[in-house]
Each structure stands twice: as C-alpha cells, then as structure tokens.
Amino acid sequence: xxxLRIGVDVGSTHTDSVLIDxxxxxxxxxxxxxTKDVTTGIMNSLRQLLEKSEVNTADISxxxxxxxxxxxxxxxxKGLMRVGVIRIGAPATTAIEPMLxxxxxxxxxxxxxxxxxxxxxxxxxxxxxxLDEEGLRKAVTAFLEKGAEAFAVTSVFSIVNPDHELRAxxxxxxxxxxxxxxxxHEIGSMGLLERENATILNAATIGVMKRTVESLREGxxxxxxxxxxxxxxQNDGTTASTDYIEKFPIFTVVAPISNSIRGAxxxxxxxxxxxxxxxxxxxxxxxxxxxxxxEALEIEISGVRTNIRSPDIVAIGLGGGSVVKVxxxxxxxxxxxxxxxLIEEGVAWGGNTVTATDIALAKGVMRIDDPxxxxxxxxxxxxxxxxxxxxxxxxxxxEEAIDKVKTSPEPATVILVGGGSLMWPKKLSVxxxxxxxxxxxxxxxLGAATALIGxxxxxxxxxxxxxxxxxxxxxxxxxxxKAIAAGADPSTxxxxxxxxxxxxxxxxxxxxxxxxxxxxxxxx
Numbered sequence: 001x002x003x004l005r006i007g008v009d010v011g012s013t014h015t016d017s018v019l020i021d022x023x024x025x026x027x028x029x030x031x032x033x034x035t036k037d038v039t040t041g042i043m044n045s046l047r048q049l050l051e052k053s054e055v056n057t058a059d060i061s062x063x064x065x066x067x068x069x070x071x072x073x074x075x076x077x078k079g080l081m082r083v084g085v086i087r088i089g090a091p092a093t094t095a096i097e098p099m100l101x102x103x104x105x106x107x108x109x110x111x112x113x114x115x116x117x118x119x120x121x122x123x124x125x126x127x128x129x130x131l132d133e134e135g136l137r138k139a140v141t142a143f144l145e146k147g148a149e150a151f152a153v154t155s156v157f158s159i160v161n162p163d164h165e166l167r168a169x170x171x172x173x174x175x176x177x178x179x180x181x182x183x184x185h186e187i188g189s190m191g192l193l194e195r196e197n198a199t200i201l202n203a204a205t206i207g208v209m210k211r212t213v214e215s216l217r218e219g220x221x222x223x224x225x226x227x228x229x230x231x232x233x234q235n236d237g238t239t240a241s242t243d244y245i246e247k248f249p250i251f252t253v254v255a256p257i258s259n260s261i262r263g264a265x266x267x268x269x270x271x272x273x274x275x276x277x278x279x280x281x282x283x284x285x286x287x288x289x290x291x292x293x294x295e296a297l298e299i300e301i302s303g304v305r306t307n308i309r310s311p312d313i314v315a316i317g318l319g320g321g322s323v324v325k326v327x328x329x330x331x332x333x334x335x336x337x338x339x340x341x342l343i344e345e346g347v348a349w350g351g352n353t354v355t356a357t358d359i360a361l362a363k364g365v366m367r368i369d370d371p372x373x374x375x376x377x378x379x380x381x382x383x384x385x386x387x388x389x390x391x392x393x394x395x396x397x398x399e400e401a402i403d404k405v406k407t408s409p410e411p412a413t414v415i416l417v418g419g420g421s422l423m424w425p426k427k428l429s430v431x432x433x434x435x436x437x438x439x440x441x442x443x444x445x446l447g448a449a450t451a452l453i454g455x456x457x458x459x460x461x462x463x464x465x466x467x468x469x470x471x472x473x474x475x476x477x478x479x480x481x482k483a484i485a486a487g488a489d490p491s492t493x494x495x496x497x498x499x500x501x502x503x504x505x506x507x508x509x510x511x512x513x514x515x516x517x518x519x520x521x522x523x524x
Contacts, residue, residue, distance in 0.1 A: 004059045006049065006225075007449025008042055009066040009233070009259045010034055013280030013321070013340045014419060016445035017045040019053050019060075024266060024450050028053035029442040031419065033340050038069055039212070043219045050223060057224035062521065065216065066233035066259040066448040070249045073208040074106070074302045080204040081150045081180075082111030084143030086136065087196060088119035088155035088164045092128060098154075098196055103303040110204040113148055115139040119164045120156030123503075123510055124462045128156060131164045133171060140175045151176070152203040154184035154196040160460050180206045180247075187250065188307045189458035190512060194298055198306035202250035209249035213242055231487065231521070236309040237262040237292040237447070238454020238518055241487030250308055253301060256444060258311045261286045261293040263447030264415040267437035273413040274402055274431075277443070278420030280321040281337040285401040286313040288415070290496065292516070294405075309456055314401045320420035321346075322356040324390045331389040333359075333397065343370070348378040358382060359390045360423035368422070394423070399430045406430070417443035452518040453489075455482025463509040471513055472498060479517035488519030 003022040008015065011034060018029040030048040035041035042065070050057065073079050085098045098114040099107045117139065118132035140151070151172050155164040162185040169181045182203040188195030213230070220226055232245040233255035245252060260277035264270075271291045277284045287294035293311035300306070317335020321342040325332050338345045338353055345351035347358040349372055360366035361375040362382050368375075379387075406412055411432035416424050417440045428434055439446065457479040461471040480493050497516040 003061055004055060005449050006046065006060060006063045006228075007066070007445040007447070008045060008063065009256050009444035009448050010038055010042065010068045011256060011279050011444065015041040015045040016442055017049040018439075018442045018445040018449055019049055019055065020446065020449050026439050026442065026446065027055070029439060029445065031441070038067060038072065039215050039219065042067070042216065043223070046219070046223055046225075058227070060225055060228050062229045062231060063220060063225060064231045064233060064239055064448040064451065066256045066444065067212065067252060068256060069212045070205050070208060071253045071301070073205055074201060074253070077105055077109040079208045079211070080109045081207045082147050083113065083200055083203045084111075084140065084148035084151045085114040085196075085200055086139060086151060086153045086168060087114070087116045088131060088153065088168060089192070090116045090118045090129075090132070092120060093156060093192065096193065099200065101305075102197075106302060106304065110200060111146070111148065113143045113146055121158070121161040121164065123157050123160055123460050124465055124508060125157075125161040131167055133167070136168055136171055137175065140172050144176055148179070150180040150182065150203040150206055152182050152184070152196070152199040154192065154199050156192060157460065158183070158185040159190060159195075159458065182206075187248070189514070190460055191298070191307045194305050194307035197304050198250055198308045201301065201304065201306065202248060205249045206246065209246050213246060229521075233259050233448045233451055234309070234454060235311065236295060236454060236456060236516070237311070237451060239448070239451040240453060244486040253308070254299065254310050257284050257286065257313055258293045259447035259451070260284065260417050260444040261288055261311060261447070262291075262451060263443030263445070264288060264417050264437070265291045266446055266450045267417070267439060267443055268415055268435055270413060270415065270435070273415050274405060275415045275417060276398060276402065276421070276424070277418040278416070278424070279319045279418050280339045280342060280420065281317070281319040282315050283318045283398060283401065283418075283420070284313045284315050285405050286311050287405050292496070312405070314404045316397055316401050318356065318394060318397050320355065320357045320423065324354040324356065324359060324386070326386055331386060331393055333390055333393050343372065347381055348373050348375055350374075350377070354382055356390075356394055357420070357423060359387055359394065362387045363391050365391075365425060366423045395425060395428070398424065399428055402428070402430045416440060453483055453487045453521055454516060454518045455479050455484070455486055455488070456514065456516045457482060458512060458514040460503065460510060460512050463511060465508070471511070472500075472515070475513045475515040476517070479515040483517040483519050487522055489522040490519070493517050493519035
C-alpha cells in the first residue's frame with residue numbers, strides 16, 4: 001500500500017475532500033454539497049475525488065475525517081444515550097446539582113439521571129473524604145433500572161488525583177460490564193461543572209460515534225478503500241485513531257474549524273498568524289500559534305458550558321451566501337445566508353437574491369470559474385452605491401473580527417482560506433500582509449489530511465509538594481501517553497507546547513500546567 005492520504009472536512013455548505021502525497025502535495029481536491037445526514041455528503045465527495053484523481057485505491061493508506069456528526073447529534077438532540085451521572089464530591093459540592101443550567105430538552109435527552117456521593121480530593125491531591133462505595137453501588141443499580149446506557153463520573157480535583165474516579169469505574173464495571181464509563185480527568189481541565197458537563201456529553205455521544213464509524217467504514221469499503229486506516233480530526237488541530245475517538249467523541253465536536261486553521265499553516269508554512277476562514281454562511285477568525293490553533297478556556301456547546309480543548313475563534317454571520325439588504329439607505333450583510341443555494345438564488349446566477357458574492361463580483365474583486373456565473377448581470381442589477389456600501393460593510397465586519405482575536409495592536413499577518421475567501425481585498429487596515437495561498441479553498445480538508453496525532457494534558461500541582469521540573473515531567477509523560485493511545489508512533493513524539501499558569505486563588509504555590517504532545521501516525 002502506498003502513502004497517499006485523503007482528508008475530508010464537513011462544512012455547513014460544502015464537504016471538502018483532498019488527496020495528498022507523502023510530501024503533503026495536493027494531487028486533487030473537490031467540493032460536494034453537505035447533506036443533512038452528513039455521511040452521504042462525505043461519500044459523494046470521496047467518490048468525486050477518486051474519479052477526478054484516477055489513483056489506485058490500494059495506494060491510499062489513510063482517510064482523515066473532520067466531521068460534524070457529534071455536534072449535530074447534540075444540537076438536534078438525536079441518538080444520544082441515557083447517561084448515569086455520578087459526581088464524587090459530597091458534602092462539598094451539593095449546592096449546585098449536575099446539569100442544573102442545561103437546556104431542559106437536552107437534559108431530558110440524556111436521561112436526567114444524576115447523583116452526588118461522598119468523596120473527592122483537595123487540589124494538593126489529599127483526600128477530602130473517603131469514597132462512598134456503597135452509595136455508588138446503589139446509584140449505579142438504580143440508574144440501570146431507569147435505562148442508563150452509559151456512565152459519566154466526575155470527582156473533585158480528579159485532574160490532580162484521579163483515584164476516586166478510577167475506583168468508581170471499577171465498581172461500575174463490576175455491576176454493568178458492558179456499559180461505557182467516562183471519567184472526567186480524561187476529558188476536561190479545571191472547573192468542576194464545565195468538566196462534568198463535557199464528560200456527560202462525551203458519554204451521551206459514544207453511541208453516535210460508533211454508528212458513524214461503522215457507516216463510514218462501510219462506505220469506504222464500497223469505494224475500494226476498505227484497507228485504508230481511519231482517523232478523526234480533533235478540536236485542537238491534531239488527529240486520533242478510530243479506537244480512541246470512539247471513546248472520546250467530544251474531542252471532535254468543533255474539529256472542522258481547527259482543520260482550517262491548521263490547513264492555513266500547512267499551505268503557507270507560517271506558524272504564527274491570524275486565519276480567516278470564510279464559507280457560505282459564516283467567517284471564523286482564529287489564531288495560529290506555533291502551527292496550531294490557539295485554544296479557548298471554555299466553549300459553549302448547544303447551551304452547555306464545557307472546558308474541552310477547542311479553538312479560540314470569533315465567528316461572524318458573513319459568508320459567500322450572506323444576504324444583502326437595503327433599508328432606508330442603510331445596507332446590511334448577513335447573518336441570513338442562502339448557503340449552498342447561492343448558485344440558484346444569487347443574482348449572478350440568474351436569481352433574485354443579492355448576496356455577498358454578488359457584491360464582490362459586481363465590484364470586480366472576485367472571479368468565479370463557473371460558466372453559469374455572470375458577473376455582468378450583478379453589475380447591471382445592483383446599483384453602484386449599494387455595491388460600494390455593502391462591500392465596505394463586509395470588509396469592516398471582517399476587520400472588526402480580526403481585531404477581536406489580536407493580542408497586540410500591531411498589524412498582523414492574515415491568511416485567508418475557505419471557499420468564500422476569494423471575495424476579500426488584497427489589503428486590510430488591520431493586517432501588515434494578507435495572504436491567500438494556493439488551494440485556500442481546500443485548507444480545511446488539507447488540515448485534516450496532514451494533522452499529526454496529538455495528546456494534551458492539563459493538571460494542577462502544588463509546588464509546595466512537587467518541584468517545577470517534576471511537575472512538567474509528569475504532565476509531559478501523560479501527554480505522550482495520550483498521543484500514543486491516540487495512534488502516534490512513540491519514536492516520533494515531541495512536546496510542542498508547555499503552558500504554566502499560576503493559581504493565586506489557591507494556597508500552597510498552586511499552578512496549572514498544560515502540555516501538548518504530537519507525533520506521526522503509527523505504521524501498521
């Protein structure tokens with residue numbers, strides 16, 4: 001089998017696929033419409049890619065997916081498992097019960113089964129109270145009688161000392177050996193409620209991911225790609241094996257956004273820059289930090305606050321299909337979009353809806369290689385003053401979003417990617433340079449195809465109990481172990497990020513250490 005790889009990335013409008021060689025050179029790239037069930041759109045995109053490239057499918061060693069299956073399941077409240085939620089932290093954490101601030105329909109969708117038992121640890125790792133094993137056994141039995149299909153266990157400061165979570169898993173496995181058990185110290189970072197929320201969502205979506213994997217595997221076999229290994233893009237710009245992601249599906253929930261940012265680095269070689277990814281409906285603006293997306297401290301997923309690894313982005317309702325309106329002389333652009341119906345409803349295609357793409361075509365800053373597209377029609381039907389006002393609004397919205405993610409007042413390097421990136425000018429007031437690389441429209445799929453296998457660990461330590469060097473070593477070894485579990489070749493792993501943050505609100509010289517390890521995929 002050869003070393004060719006395929007990257008697939010699902011967007012709201014298009015599903016992109018790209019085929020690359022061993023040196024990350026693009027052989028072929030295609031766009032297909034995203035479908036409601038996601039999987040059909042992926043298979044259509046892959047089929048077109050194989051037809052266009054005419055390569056031998058036996059030469060394709062791996063397929064990397066950046067999907068929205070998990071996000072869609074949570075947003076639509078479909079296919080979620082009933083979760084037995086166990087918090088270890090009584091009597092200290094009983095004031096706020098699990099899932100208290102969740103949207104009611106989402107809480108109902110995951111079962112609403114919850115309990116708090118005695119136990120947990122201090123930030124130093126010392127036990128607050130012994131684990132109430134008897135209370136735990138009773139809760140597990142009761143949850144099973146109410147139809148629990150998975151369990152989510154969260155203990156106070158388990159990111160320092162996970163002993164109570166590990167023991168709880170042993171007990172649950174004794175009672176329910178066939179049910180998935182998710183432990184919070186493997187999911188999130190500091191912040192009990194946010195970590196607990198992420199753990200519950202992860203447990204609820206395990207079934208969705210397993211069905212997704214089965215469906216995609218069947219599809220690959222039909223396309224002659226049954227021998228290709230499957231990987232899934234993670235939220236932090238890395239990738240992981242199927243086995244790993246089936247255990248931790250929540251790590252894929254916003255992966256497509258990270259794929260675009262990572263793809264911008266692959267296309268340009270620029271490690272530090274601002275990336276604007278413009279699609280049919282939105283523009284996501286994020287930051288490249290040492291070749292990877294800068295991460296946010298927390299992310300809200302369909303009304304639920306979590307602290308999983310995720311890209312720090314500013315999203316605006318401005319894309320190629322954004323609708324342009326004029327009311328009382330005021331021009332607005334978006335957030336309503338015609339999306340993939342642009343080629344039917346856009347003025348340049350014979351439709352009656354003025355879109356952001358029509359404005360860029362009428363102004364002459366954009367060209368589209370589509371015989372059905374007639375820029376002259378847009379110029380004739382859209383008044384010149386509307387074109388100028390609308391384009392100024394569009395550019396202002398983009399520049400404002402870029403300003404929001406900047407950490408310095410100095411102009412930054414801005415990389416434009418995505419299918420809608422063609423409509424932006426070559427100069428922006430907030431940028432020292434604007435780069436739109438070749439294959440910018442396929443940056444998302446390229447990011448998926450070229451991502452390294454990754455593992456990230458975030459832990460709290462007290463320097464009164466451990467030296468700084470020892471703490472960093474412990475976190476680094478755990479990050480390496482995670483990368484290996486995700487499918488990385490141990491001999492290729494390197495530490496690409498070490499972050500150390502003081503925790504002044506805790507006594508004892510407390511710090512939070514975050515380490516990211518990456519490596520190349522392990523050969524079969």
